[in-house]
Amino acid sequence: EDQVTQSPEALRLQEGESSSLNCSYTVSGLRGLFWYRQDPGKGPEFLFTLYSAGEEKEKERLKATLTKKESFLHITAPKPEDSATYLCAVRSNDYKLSFGAGTTVTVRA
């Protein structure tokens, strides 16, 4: 069964203080690693898909990277609007995503 572990559970940052979130995974044949952002009371919003080790994707202040065992989501010079829960998920078959518990990021002005 696919397993996804995210750390830390919570991260408090000062505005402009860069940091990284970790997603470790165990899967029988990775067919995609996904990052989502979730605001309180809302559904997850898609950010990135990574397919192979060494791949990187960027969007504004966010950059996702992938190795054979883990993925990192780097937040560069975060702003308060980057406060959210960031979810990591893996796909090992044609359709289903298995999610981690998420990292809740709070950015203070």
Add this chain to the structure above:
Amino acid sequence: DTGVSQNPRHKITKRGQNVTFRCDPISEHNRLYWYRQTLGQGPEFLTYFQNEAQLEKSRLLSDRFSAERPKGSFSTLEIQRTEQGDSAMYLCASSLPSGEQTRPNTGELFFGEGSRLTVL
């Protein structure tokens, strides 16, 4: 709005009552998923439809839960004889088949805003 739509957004019910949630996926998506999310946890897979066929059900989906997708369009998730442990956010998502993705970031599921269930 062309995103995934879920109704109702909030439902408060007493233990033992039945509840039903509806999901309208993005129109061209033939895949539809139900997930459940509790506070502080990530979404947990419940079930998956391809068109009208229910192809996988999680063991989390007890006999009190039933999902349908008549004619491969909207879907309903019914919970019978609700229990306090059923309190959660029920998320619906849809997607295209992976072979038909056209965007650079492909394979993703598009989620609705969720239906929050509180069982008293």
